[in-house]
Each structure stands twice: as C-alpha cells, then as structure tokens.
Amino acid sequence: xxxxxxxxxxxxxxxxxxxxxxxxxxxxxxxxxxxxxxxxxxxxxxxxxxxxxxxxxxxxxxxxxxxxxxxxxxxxxxxxxxxxxxxxxxxxxxxxxxxxxxxxxxxxxxxxxxxxxxxxxxxxxxxxxxxxxxxxxxxxxxxxxxxxxxxxxxxxxxxxxxxxxxxxxxxxxxxxxxxxxxxxxxxxxxxxxxxxxxxxxxxxxxxxxxxxxxxxxxxxxxxxxxxxxxxxxxxxxxxxxxxxxxxxxxxxxxxxxxxxxxxxxxxxxxxxxxxxxxxxxxxxxxxxxxxxxxxxxxxxxxxx
Amino acid sequence: xxxxxxxxxxxxxxxxxxxxxxxxxxxxxxxxxxxxxxxxxxxxxxxxxxxxxxxxxxxxxxxxxxxxxxxxxxxxxxxxxxxxxxxxxxxxxxxxxxxxxxxxxxxxxxxxxxxxxxxxxxxxxxxxxxxxxxxxxxxxxxxxxxxxxxxxxxxxxxxxxxxxxxxxxxxxxxxxxxxxxxxxxxxxxxxxxxxxxxxxxxxxxxxxxxxxxxxxxxxxxxxxxxxxxxxxxxxxxxxxxxxxxxxxxxxxxxxxxxxxxxxxxxxxxxxxxxxxxxxxxxxxxxxxxxxxxxxxxxxxxxxxxxx
Numbered sequence: 051x052x053x054x055x056x057x058x059x060x061x062x063x064x065x066x067x068x069x070x071x072x073x074x075x076x077x078x079x080x081x082x083x084x085x086x087x088x089x090x091x092x093x094x095x096x097x098x099x100x101x102x103x104x105x106x107x108x109x110x111x112x113x114x115x116x117x118x119x120x121x122x123x124x125x126x127x128x129x130x131x132x133x134x135x136x137x138x139x140x141x142x143x144x145x146x147x148x149x150x151x152x153x154x155x156x157x158x159x160x161x162x163x164x165x166x167x168x169x170x171x172x173x174x175x176x177x178x179x180x181x182x183x184x185x186x187x188x189x190x191x192x193x194x195x196x197x198x199x200x201x202x203x204x205x206x207x208x209x210x211x212x213x214x215x216x217x218x219x220x221x222x223x224x225x226x227x228x229x230x231x232x233x234x235x236x237x238x239x240x241x242x243x244x245x246x247x248x249x250x251x252x253x254x255x256x257x258x259x260x261x262x263x264x265x266x267x268x269x270x271x272x273x274x275x276x277x278x279x280x281x282x283x284x285x286x287x288x289x290x291x292x293x294x295x296x297x298x299x300x301x302x303x304x305x306x307x308x309x310x311x312x313x314x315x316x317x318x319x320x321x322x323x324x325x326x327x328x329x330x331x332x333x334x335x336x337x338x339x340x341x342x343x344x345x346x347x348x349x350x351x352x353x354x
Numbered sequence: 355x356x357x358x359x360x361x362x363x364x365x366x367x368x369x370x371x372x373x374x375x376x377x378x379x380x381x382x383x384x385x386x387x388x389x390x391x392x393x394x395x396x397x398x399x400x401x402x403x404x405x406x407x408x409x410x411x412x413x414x415x416x417x418x419x420x421x422x423x424x425x426x427x428x429x430x431x432x433x434x435x436x437x438x439x440x441x442x443x444x445x446x447x448x449x450x451x452x453x454x455x456x457x458x459x460x461x462x463x464x465x466x467x468x469x470x471x472x473x474x475x476x477x478x479x480x481x482x483x484x485x486x487x488x489x490x491x492x493x494x495x496x497x498x499x500x501x502x503x504x505x506x507x508x509x510x511x512x513x514x515x516x517x518x519x520x521x522x523x524x525x526x527x528x529x530x531x532x533x534x535x536x537x538x539x540x541x542x543x544x545x546x547x548x549x550x551x552x553x554x555x556x557x558x559x560x561x562x563x564x565x566x567x568x569x570x571x572x573x574x575x576x577x578x579x580x581x582x583x584x585x586x587x588x589x590x591x592x593x594x595x596x597x598x599x600x601x602x603x604x605x606x607x608x609x610x611x612x613x614x615x616x617x618x619x620x621x622x623x624x625x626x627x628x629x630x631x632x633x634x635x636x637x638x639x640x641x642x643x644x645x646x647x648x649x650x651x652x653x654x655x656x657x658x659x660x661x
Contacts, residue, residue: 061480064560068476071469072492075529080495083506090505097512146399157399158651159643160407166639167410168589170607171632174614175413178625184425186412218409222654229655264658278499281591281607289615304592307501312596317505324501331499 091322096315108322118323120298121306122330124209128302129276131213137269140220144227145257158228162221173285176215177202202286205299212300215282223268230264231257259347266342270335277331280304303327410636417630424625438630445617445627448634450602451609455588456638458523458605462587466527466534467580471572473530474538475564479550489539496532500592508596518599524587534579537656541575542568578653581646588639606635 066073091108095101112118147157164172179186180201188198201211238256247255258265279302287300288309307327311320416424417438419431426432442448477489511522549571550563558566569576594608604612610631618628643650 062482065476065480065482065485067560068480068564069473069488071528072473072530072535073488075526076491076495078510079507079526079529080498080503083503083510084498086506086509087502087504143399143402146395146402149395150399157403159647160403162647162650163410163640163643164406166585166643167636168591168607168610168639170589170591170610170614171636174610174618174628174632175409177614177618178416178424178629179409179412181425184427186408186427189427218406221406225651225654226658229658233659267658274497274499278501281589284591284595285611285614289611289619304501308592308595311505312508320501321505324499324504328499328502331497335497 087321087324090318091325093318094316095318095321097317098315101318104318108319109326111319112322112326117298117301117306121301121303124299124301125277125279125303128209128212128279129273131210132216132276133269133272135213136217136220136223136272137265139217140223140268141227141265144224144231147224147228148231154228158225161224164219165221167219169281170285172215172218173282176211176218177286180211180214205297208287208297208300212279212283212286212302215286216276216279223272226264226268227261230261234260259345262342262346263348266338266346270338270342273334273338274331277327277334278304280308284308413629413633413636417626417633419626421624421626424629435626438626439634441624441627442613442630442634445613445631446604446609447602448606448609448631451604451606452634452638454520454603455606458520459584459587462524462527463580463583465524466531466583467576469528469530470534470579471538471569471576472564474535475542475568477535478539478542479563479568492532492535496536504596511597517597518603520598520603520605522597523590523593523605527583531583534583537579537653538572538575540656541572545571574649574652577646577649578656581642581649582653584642585639588642606638610635 092103092105093101094104094107143161147154150157167175180188182188182198182200182203185198185201187201191198199207201207201214234257238260239252242252242256283300283302283305287297288305290313303323304327307320307323310316310323411429412427415429415431418434418436419426419428419438420433420435423432477485477492507522507526508517511517516522516525545568549567553563553567588605589607590605591607591611594605595611598604598608601609601612610628613631614628617624
C-alpha cells in the first residue's frame with residue numbers, strides 16, 4: 051500500500067514535469083495577461099505617461115463610440131455572410147468530390163492551395179480581381195450580362211468582398227467534410243434507398259446526421275475566427291495612415307481594436323474592447339453548443 | 355489513431371453509386387435518378403476548379419505584365435516583363451524578409467512541435483490529480499480570443515526590451531499551444547500501453563518513454579503539427595504589425611503589406627510590383643504544401659474526427 055502510494059507520487063511528479071511548460075506558459079501568457087487586461091480596461095493606460103483608474107469610463111465610452119457599434123455590426127454581417135455560405139459551399143464541393151474516384155487528389159490540391167496563400171497575399175490579389183471597373187470578377191459577371199458592383203469601394207459591397215475572399219479559402223472545411231462523408235456507412239444509404247428515400251431525404255436523414263459532428267466543429271471554429279477577422283480587412287482597406295477613401299463600412303472589430311491599442315495607444319480602451327469581444331464570442335459559442343447538442347449525432351452513444 | 359486519407363488508398367465511394375450513364379442520357383427523368391447527373395457534377399467541379407485555381411494562375415500572369423497591362427486579365431501576358439521581379443528586390447529588402455520569415459516560421463514550428471508533444475505526453479500517459487480539470491483548461495484556452503491577452507503580452511515583451519525583435523513572434527511557442535497539445539494527445543493515446551510498460555521494465559525512464567517510444571511512433575503527428583504551425587506563422591500579419599518597427603526585421607507578409615501600401619494603394623499604382631511581391635510571399639507556402647500535402651490532409655481528417 052505504502053509502495054503503491056510512493057509510485058503514485060513519483061508518477062505525479064513526472065506528470066507535473068511534463069505539463070510544466072504549459073502551466074508556466076498558461077500563467078505567464080494567458081492567466082496573468084487576462085487579469086492584467088481586465089485591470090487595464092478600468093484605467094486610461096497608454097504606454098506613456100501616468101496611468102490612473104477611470105472606473106467604468108472605458109466601457110461607457112465603448113457604448114457611446116459609434117465606431118465600436120459600426121465595427122461590431124460589420125463583423126456580425128461578415129460572419130453572417132461567410133459562415134453559412136462557406137459551410138454550404140464547402141459541403142457541396144465535398145459531396146461532389148466523393149464521386150470523382152482517382153481524380154480526388156487533384157481536386158483536393160486545387161481547393162487547398164488558396165488556404166496556403168497568406169492572407170495578405172490573398173487580400174492584395176483580390177483588390178485587383180475585385181476592382182470595379184477592370185477586375186476579372188466583374189468581367190466574368192459581364193459575360194453573363196451582370197454589371198458587377200464596385201466591390202472594393204462601394205460601402206455596401208465591402209463586407210461581401212471580404213466574405214468572398216474568405217470563401218476562396220474554405221479548402222480546409224472541404225477536406226474535413228470529405229473525410230467525414232467517407233466515414234458514413236454505405237449500408238445506411240442502401241437501407242434508405244430500399245425504403246424509397248429520394249436524394250433529398252437521403253441527404254437530410256442520413257448524410258446530415260452522420261456528418262453533424264464535423265459540421266458542428268467547423269461552424270463553431272469558423273464563427274470564432276470570423277469574429278476575430280483582421281488580416282484581410284486590414285490588408286485591403288487599412289494601413290499605417292487611415293486612407294482617405296476608407297469607409298467605416300469595412301471596419302471590423304479587430305481592426306478598430308488594433309488601431310486603438312497600437313496606433314492611438316489607447317490601451318485601456320482597447321483592453322475593454324477585447325473583453326467585450328470575449329464575452330460576445332463566449333455567448334455565441336455557448337448558444338451554438340446548446341443548439342448543436344440537440345442535433346449533433348455522436349457515434350458510440352451519449353458518452354460525449 | 356486511424357487517419358484514413360492516405361494518398362495511395364483507393365477512394366471509398368461514400369454515397370450511392372450513380373446509375374450507369376445510359377440511364378442518364380435517356381430523355382425524361384428516370385425514377386431514382388440522383389439529383390445531379392454525371393455531366394452536371396463534372397461541370398460544377400470544373401467551374402469550382404476554375405474559381406479556386408484561376409486567381410493563383412492569374413497572379414503568376416499579372417506579376418509578369420508591364421504596368422499598363424496588369425488589368426487586362428489576359429492569361430498569357432502580351433509582353434512578359436521579367437524585370438518586375440528585379441524591381442521587387444529594389445522595392446524593399448525582400449530577400450531579407452524571406453529569410454526573416456523562414457527563420458521565424460521554423461523557430462515557431464520547431465518549438466511548438468516539441469513543447470506541445472512534451473506536454474501532450476504528460477496528459478496522455480500519466481494519471482494524476484486534477485488531470486481532467488487541467489486538460490479542460492487547455493481546451494478552454496482555445497476559445498479565448500487573442501485580443502484579450504494581446505496588450506499585456508505586448509507589455510511583457512516591451513519590459514524585456516524585445517519589441518522590434520523577432521523573438522515575440524515565436525518564443526511563446528516554447529510553452530506549447532492548446533490545439534496542438536490536444537491533437538498530439540489523441541495520437542499518444544493510440545499507442546498501446548503495453549509498449550510503455552515493457553520499456554519501463556527494461557529500465558527506461560519517463561523522459562525516455564517520451565523520447566524513445568512515443569515520439570518515434572508519432573512521427574506523422576509531429577510533422578502535421580510542424581507544417582500547420584509553419585504555415586500559420588508564415589502567414590501571420592497581426593504580430594509582425596505589433597512587434598516589428600524596423601523594415602529590416604519585417605517578415606514577408608509585413609513587407610508585402612508595406613509594398614502594397616507604398617506601390618499600389620498610393621504612389622504610382624505599380625500593381626505589377628505588388629503582384630510580383632505577392633507571388634514571392636506565396637510561393638514558399640506552395641512548396642511547403644507540395645512537400646507536405648499528405649500531412650495536411652491527414653491532419654485535417656484527424657481534426658474532423660475529434661470534432
């Protein structure tokens with residue numbers, strides 16, 4: 051008994067040795083900074099000069115600053131465009147890919163290469179491709195008789211452009227869905243077919259439930275990522291100096307947060323913005339998890 | 355630990371086999387016909403392929419055109435202007451940026467792979483108090499937006515005098531990263547425990563179990579983590595924007611942003627230079643993908659299963 055206790059203690063000691071790097075990292079780069087940023091959010095900290103506590107002033111200012119509301123709205127609109135559209139496009143392409151046989155490798159490469167393109171590069175390319183007068187996208191739309199909008203300058207089209215660039219990089223989801231579709235047992239389709247289920251019915255009653263785990267996972271991660279979108283929006287519409295042509299319609303939350311923190315050095319205010327973003331993401335994710343648990347089918351029963 | 359999308363494996367048809375083409379070509383919709391005919395499916399795939407692949411092809415073409423033709427949308431440039439790639443070198447210290455990015459990405463990938471594997475082994479192999487709680491905490495940090503810790507972490511590096519160096523771009527990876535810890539742990543859990551017990555009886559230490567048994571057996575997982583981080587680190591714009599002030603320390607995406615701002619969005623609208631720089635920033639990742647394609651696919655398939 052005493053011996054096994056000793057063994058256990060030795061095992062615990064080794065375990066803590068192994069997880070020590072993460073614990074240290076967590077304290078220094080996550081937990082500590084979380085406390086610090088919460089504290090900063092109640093001060094007027096700005097890297098230089100004196101710091102004094104300002105109570106809830108940052109949060110009050112946040113509610114009054116029209117740009118915060120605008121950027122939040124823009125972020126929501128972008129997420130509401132990209133997440134459903136990206137999921138649908140990726141799922142459709144993955145389903146097409148289940149039936150292409152040996153050519154699948156080729157298509158996977160084609161669909162994944164955009165993911166490898168750095169966001170800055172993708173942003174720069176699409177500034178040209180989406181150019182209202184001479185861009186390729188509008189030229190192609192012209193062939194079918196559609197006059198394309200001024201994607202990169204018309205305030206109403208800035209968020210659709212951002213979503214379109216993101217749509218170009220849904221390759222990761224395609225691969226994930228393809229893997230999930232391959233794991234759907236063939237017998238289920240055969241049984242459904244015998245029962246006289248049509249294609250729509252087979253999709254809704256067999257495919258969707260069987261891949262709901264992968265769908266759920268990608269929707270949650272894409273939503274979290276969309277709420278924090280920065281690289282593309284900043285590349286396409288912002289820079290060291292605010293461009294004269296820049297419209298607030300392209301101002302996503304993270305860009306405004308970055309500007310406040312590192313261009314205007316209002317670090318207290320930026321910290322308050324960060325906490326608000328955190329709470330929003332938390333609420334959205336919790337709602338998604340709650341809704342998801344009702345629909346997601348986990349193989350192997352209810353252990354999850 | 356079954357990762358099923360291996361390159362050489364014959365494709366498993368997941369959905370209902372489509373009826374033979376004769377049935378499809380007959381006029382009048384036969385019953386039980388799938389929603390999309392064979393031709394329709396390939397037509398859709400063709401359109402999608404063009405939509406996904408053409409921008410990159412277009413980029414190669416645009417980067418070789420003279421200034422006046424960048425917008426002409428021709429596939430083959432009317433005049434090929436190789437000098438764009440020479441001028442890129444004058445537009446900024448591009449070679450330096452490429453080296454910086456390579457160094458940062460390699461350091462970030464190397465450190466995060468080793469540290470995450472080390473920590474993951476702790477969570478996978480040992481039994482200890484609070485293991486569940488601590489692992490839950492690891493997973494919880496994945497949900498935390500980077501913005502919450504961004505400013506205090508900046509102040510830490512500021513205090514250490516390491517702002518305007520590349521250290522902040524990778525050094526935090528020394529402590530592991532939640533998603534990779536999670537991924538590696540799944541792989542380690544797939545190793546039969548008897549292997550470890552046998553080695554232990556032969557006198558292998560705990561670190562030895564990790565280094566001599568767990569790591570070699572999970573080589574694919576290590577490569578997956580390495581290339582995912584390599585790509586993530588190479589592409590990042592936010593951290594270089596925050597930490598790098600001097601041009602000579604810039605990473606390639608940060609430098610590209612400067613070229614786009616200076617040459618294209620303002621100044622003389624030299625989009626051809628910007629596009630050449632864009633291609634230079636993208637090509638290394640295309641090469642990484644060409645080399646590590648199998649591992650990207652495996653990594654994503656594994657992710658899907660854990661989801």
